[in-house]
Amino acid sequence: MPEYKAPLRDMNFVLNEVLNTEQHYQSLPGCEEATPDMVSAIMEEGAKFAERVLSPLNQVGDQQGCTWDDGAVITPEGFKEAYQQFVEGGWPSLAHETEYGGQGLPESLGILINEMVGTANWSWSMYPGLSHGAMNTLDAHGTEDQKQTYLTKLVSGEWTGTMCLTEPHCGTDLGMLRTKAEPQEDGSYKISGTKIFISAGEHDMADNIVHIVLARLPDAPEGTKGISLFIVPKHLPETLGEDNGVSCGSLEHKMGIHGNATCVMNFDNATGYLIGPANKGLNCMFTFMNTARLGTALQGLAHAEWGFQNSLVYAKDRLQMRALTGPARPDKPADPIIVHPEVRKMLLTQKAFAEGGRALIYYCAQLVDKVKLAEGEEKAQADALLAFLTPIAKAFLTEVGFESANHGLQIFGGHGFIAEWGMEQNVRDSRISMLYEGTTQIQALDLLGRKVLMTQGESLKGFTKILHKFCQAESDNADLAEFIKPLVELNKEWGDITMKVGMKAMQNRDEVGAASVDYLMYSGYAVLGYFWARMAKVAQEKLAAGEGDAAFYQAKINTAKFYFERILPRTRSLVVTMQSGADNLMSLEEEHFAF
Amino acid sequence: MPEYKAPLRDMNFVLNEVLNTEQHYQSLPGCEEATPDMVSAIMEEGAKFAERVLSPLNQVGDQQGCTWDDGAVITPEGFKEAYQQFVEGGWPSLAHETEYGGQGLPESLGILINEMVGTANWSWSMYPGLSHGAMNTLDAHGTEDQKQTYLTKLVSGEWTGTMCLTEPHCGTDLGMLRTKAEPQEDGSYKISGTKIFISAGEHDMADNIVHIVLARLPDAPEGTKGISLFIVPKHLPETLGEDNGVSCGSLEHKMGIHGNATCVMNFDNATGYLIGPANKGLNCMFTFMNTARLGTALQGLAHAEWGFQNSLVYAKDRLQMRALTGPARPDKPADPIIVHPEVRKMLLTQKAFAEGGRALIYYCAQLVDKVKLAEGEEKAQADALLAFLTPIAKAFLTEVGFESANHGLQIFGGHGFIAEWGMEQNVRDSRISMLYEGTTQIQALDLLGRKVLMTQGESLKGFTKILHKFCQAESDNADLAEFIKPLVELNKEWGDITMKVGMKAMQNRDEVGAASVDYLMYSGYAVLGYFWARMAKVAQEKLAAGEGDAAFYQAKINTAKFYFERILPRTRSLVVTMQSGADNLMSLEEEHFAF
Numbered sequence A, B: 001m002p003e004y005k006a007p008l009r010d011m012n013f014v015l016n017e018v019l020n021t022e023q024h025y026q027s028l029p030g031c032e033e034a035t036p037d038m039v040s041a042i043m044e045e046g047a048k049f050a051e052r053v054l055s056p057l058n059q060v061g062d063q064q065g066c067t068w069d070d071g072a073v074i075t076p077e078g079f080k081e082a083y084q085q086f087v088e089g090g091w092p093s094l095a096h097e098t099e100y101g102g103q104g105l106p107e108s109l110g111i112l113i114n115e116m117v118g119t120a121n122w123s124w125s126m127y128p129g130l131s132h133g134a135m136n137t138l139d140a141h142g143t144e145d146q147k148q149t150y151l152t153k154l155v156s157g158e159w160t161g162t163m164c165l166t167e168p169h170c171g172t173d174l175g176m177l178r179t180k181a182e183p184q185e186d187g188s189y190k191i192s193g194t195k196i197f198i199s200a201g202e203h204d205m206a207d208n209i210v211h212i213v214l215a216r217l218p219d220a221p222e223g224t225k226g227i228s229l230f231i232v233p234k235h236l237p238e239t240l241g242e243d244n245g246v247s248c249g250s251l252e253h254k255m256g257i258h259g260n261a262t263c264v265m266n267f268d269n270a271t272g273y274l275i276g277p278a279n280k281g282l283n284c285m286f287t288f289m290n291t292a293r294l295g296t297a298l299q300g301l302a303h304a305e306w307g308f309q310n311s312l313v314y315a316k317d318r319l320q321m322r323a324l325t326g327p328a329r330p331d332k333p334a335d336p337i338i339v340h341p342e343v344r345k346m347l348l349t350q351k352a353f354a355e356g357g358r359a360l361i362y363y364c365a366q367l368v369d370k371v372k373l374a375e376g377e378e379k380a381q382a383d384a385l386l387a388f389l390t391p392i393a394k395a396f397l398t399e400v401g402f403e404s405a406n407h408g409l410q411i412f413g414g415h416g417f418i419a420e421w422g423m424e425q426n427v428r429d430s431r432i433s434m435l436y437e438g439t440t441q442i443q444a445l446d447l448l449g450r451k452v453l454m455t456q457g458e459s460l461k462g463f464t465k466i467l468h469k470f471c472q473a474e475s476d477n478a479d480l481a482e483f484i485k486p487l488v489e490l491n492k493e494w495g496d497i498t499m500k501v502g503m504k505a506m507q508n509r510d511e512v513g514a515a516s517v518d519y520l521m522y523s524g525y526a527v528l529g530y531f532w533a534r535m536a537k538v539a540q541e542k543l544a545a546g547e548g549d550a551a552f553y554q555a556k557i558n559t560a561k562f563y564f565e566r567i568l569p570r571t572r573s574l575v576v577t578m579q580s581g582a583d584n585l586m587s588l589e590e591e592h593f594a595f
Helices: A008-018 A021-026 A036-064 A079-088 A107-120 A122-141 A144-156 A281-317 A341-373 A376-411 A413-417 A423-434 A440-453 A458-473 A478-507 A510-545 A550-577 B008-018 B021-026 B036-064 B079-088 B107-120 B122-141 B144-156 B281-317 B341-373 B376-411 B413-417 B423-434 B440-453 B458-473 B478-507 B510-545 B550-577
Strands: A067-069 A072-074 A159-164 A180-183 A189-199 A208-215 A228-233 A246-251 A262-275 B067-069 B072-074 B159-164 B180-183 B189-199 B208-215 B228-233 B246-251 B262-275
Touching (some): A107 A341, A122 A262, A122 A281, A144 A208, A144 A228, A159 A189, A208 A262, A281 A376, A281 A423, A376 A413, A376 A423, A413 B423, A423 B423, A440 B341, B008 B550, B036 B079, B107 B122, B122 B228, B122 B262, B122 B281, B281 B341, B413 B423, B440 B478, B440 B510, B478 B550
Antiparallel strands (some): A067 A072, B208 B228, B246 B262
């Protein structure tokens, strides 16, 4: 039976030893309550909930899935009760404003809880996850009235929320959406249309569901500039229990995340209310999408961590063959497979991505705090840096998360393919993360096209300056040289390639697309390289000072070495392919792909 | 509804234009009947069967799976009838000897049929696939009596076969197996033990199932030198219908290939007969394993081809966003997604692996013919070359097949995650290929440890000489220079690295393991580079001569360019990582992987 243990030691290392979270919270208004003791207590409670309540439901969710019964959706056994406990524990309100019933704790603290909850049971975590998205949207764009009516109920967890964007003929290209909103005399709207892929669109966990829906006003301009945002509750608050023309038409049969209900939602003259300005819905949505993308980046980390934990247990336990250097356990009929270099490589790859990904996400979470709470230059810088790092975190971490989940499965050999071990579920569940909230390809265009090239490289410089400063400060640190030297080279190369691709793109826009995914992955390896070097630095300092658990710090340094020698060199291929030009992709005629 | 169309044009290109199959058959004794007309007619019939009968059952098989009912196994709807048609069409007997009812056609011709059958419906193809393995084992090691009794029934397709190796506590490490064989006075044996992961172990398609079982004699030495091979039929031929103590205990619930029954098989004093010499079972088994590995390599090609075909249709059909260079279809609400460079990259990656993989497999299939039918030096060379190429074909093609299946899914965006499109089934079905018949890691140790280093590099030289000759012959061909130049460099580098790794391995055996998977993948990219260059050469010659369909040949050249500019550079990372040494994998203490 697979298990999840919250990696509190590592989480604390990143929070306290690498990212100085105490100082971060002290420097921001409104974070005073997030003292180290408070953070620690919340993490421990969150860990218990994730380990004891959610983790045992992970396989149940996969096996039972959700069932549709004449419009109603029944979630897997135990999901509803777990949600009740979650609400009773006050978890939904953690990082929301006190005036709407929240606990007013920083967003970054919420992300710690999301990590544990999501790693224990990703499908389950999506129910509160979608609520969180709806809450952020209401918080940013709703009227005071809307907040009092809807946000308070979402914050308390009594109701849940969704985001309704996709339609059968448009996912990425929201400009084509057709759902209509007819204005009514009372200021409300009648919403009609069909939305697909609506996660948590219908279920049995809460009394009401608040749908945030993208639709078109009758006089709206075509394309993305004619989209507005609406609140469309399953039941209108004034007539709870009555039908509001919102129904779940069916559930999708899908590869994974079976425990989460992926709904076709039909809106049939449903009453809704405009949020934010008319025809500016997509802009409002982007607020949400950025947090959702960071939330999905977390999924990459989740599946890497989960795969690592469970394949590590197996690698130590499974006896098969002897070590290449001779029997390691002559007392046993065979050696545990962890003696084999290639098994270790798969374990270390998962570990490097999980722990490196953790550092990147916690770092981004601090930027989210700053964007929300800091002011002036500090806020602007955090905003720009977050905009740069978000597509990298989302696409890169989900790609390597899927890779990691597959390594976890592979370590089990044939048993990895068998459902009971849970490794194949981890692979299936992780596969969606590269698709939703913008595919890897869309994130790559966002990064290279919109973020980097449209700012003439300023967006990239925001990060490479930080990397440069770090390298410069450590330039005399001989113990760190094996990490600093390749980072210095990479940092220069990163700028050079960006310039070259930018020049080519001025001649031919396809050059952006042709370089984009390789560029994003290159950037991801570079960013994680920075965090691994920072972690190695902290570990070396602790070792030198004789502080704490030497084995823990030594393992950090070993893993950093592994990352720099075995993972970072992947940039050597990407640097070639991303500069190979658009011609090798574009010159084949559409009708000549197959004969 | 996903579909499969046999790529006859491309199959013929590889067979006739690249590999000169006519000449190959003419040069071998016993292949006289395989004339071009005969080959072509068989391919066309095979294509019809695969497209019309098997392809429509592929999704059915996934959705229904197999069901276990008190020891009996019911295959998905239509599977049994399709098998009946397969038998009536004489397909099981194609590549088997005429004296046992076969058609005496070459093994390489059988592989063409396996490709089409397997790509249309991999799960179904495994039933005759396992029979084929049992037949080859009986053919090579059975007595005349055993052949007359069992082989004839397998050749006719009346019965099917299995290979029973794995036990719960041992898969890779067969030396630990416990199944017992007690000699009886009549020369037979009583077989007792439990085998797992037995593909096609029980089903409703045939009257009898011939299990080829690995077991231990009472006085057998420990480990791999004490394993013998037995025929254990479900029903004894003399008492058909009566129980022989062979039963299916349960079916595995697994990630994919749901249409194939993966059985736990219990042998309870079942009557069996020794095949081959006592205690030499594993040696006999290797005969089978090599063909099984080539059969699994085919699975990599199958999922790449299937993913390519179906994602190509979608990429041309799905309208979403505009081309980066401006609207390509202003008459439509959006452009088909094939206009996007990154979509094309995913299509071309699948195409390059499918078509390149086809060339590699057909080449290996000719070697199989030569090992079987040629003599003296020609046979010995073919044998050595096949031994070198088999782990590469198995592991490399299944790894890139899985990658390709994932690209196919990715092109569908969110829809790729939904069952009805079939793309996620293709991913799930493909995942097993890197596990069974020896994982990628085991193939890599076989290649680098057993094949290359144990022959002091002779095994590698067998291939690099061929590559060298080809490059030398084309050294003045300016049109081919873009392919020849990198191959020449790669060929030298390949030898150099092998030497370096070999030197390090003399100090520390773990260096072999630490380099092995990267070495195998490097070798795979190099081998496919050779075949892409050969295909480009043929295409250029045809274009120059104005022969045939120019668009087809131009597409070949474009795809070769794509391969050399976008795929082959992956070796640039591998060359670094495989030389980074064992220390970064081995130095972390087992107990310090997690805290």
